[in-house]
Amino acid sequence: MTSFTVEPLARRQIRAVYPLIREAIPDLSLSAWLRFAQHATGRHRGAETGIIVARRESHDYPSGLFCYRVDLDPGQGKILVAEHFVAVDLLHPDDVLAALVKELDDLGRRLGCKAVRGVVHGADVEGGLARAGHANVGALLGKPLVGTGLTD
Numbered sequence: 001m002t003s004f005t006v007e008p009l010a011r012r013q014i015r016a017v018y019p020l021i022r023e024a025i026p027d028l029s030l031s032a033w034l035r036f037a038q039h040a041t042g043r044h045r046g047a048e049t050g051i052i053v054a055r056r057e058s059h060d061y062p063s064g065l066f067c068y069r070v071d072l073d074p075g076q077g078k079i080l081v082a083e084h085f086v087a088v089d090l091l092h093p094d095d096v097l098a099a100l101v102k103e104l105d106d107l108g109r110r111l112g113c114k115a116v117r118g119v120v121h122g123a124d125v126e127g128g129l130a131r132a133g134h135a136n137v138g139a140l141l142g143k144p145l146v147g148t149g150l151t152d
Contacts, residue, residue, distance in 0.1 A: 009040075014033075017062055047111060049068065064087040065085075067083055080107060082117070083120070
């Protein structure tokens with residue numbers, strides 16, 4: 001397995017990972033990404049929301065990421081919810097995803113969560129989570145509301 005460093009997204013790298021997040025959300029505008037990422041990485045956000053990135057140890061720029069937040073579930077208490085997984089690597093995309101999934105589980109434990117939920121938008125990510133022991137616990141359905149969108 002290729003070695004990756006997995007860490008919170010630094011504010012100085014918000015623009016650099018825009019091409020990555022566009023792999024998960026193709027219609028996302030730069031301004032919408034900047035608003036979201038600046039909020040998620042702000043000083044006053046605490047550890048309960050953020051963006052995690054993975055990069056090869058010998059590289060400066062990330063090759064994977066996921067966004068997360070801590071929610072309260074009435075049956076389980078604190079749960080970690082992660083979505084918008086991206087793992088891009090020409091030679092080892094599965095290794096990027098494996099590093100992200102390991103951090104997802106570790107982050108959930110560090111934050112005192114009783115469970116981890118991954119919202120996936122692709123079979124490749126779903127398979128990577130399943131190989132790490134995550135199982136389908138339900139379905140998430142969504143509907144855009146009138147007048148909302150991913151662009152400005």
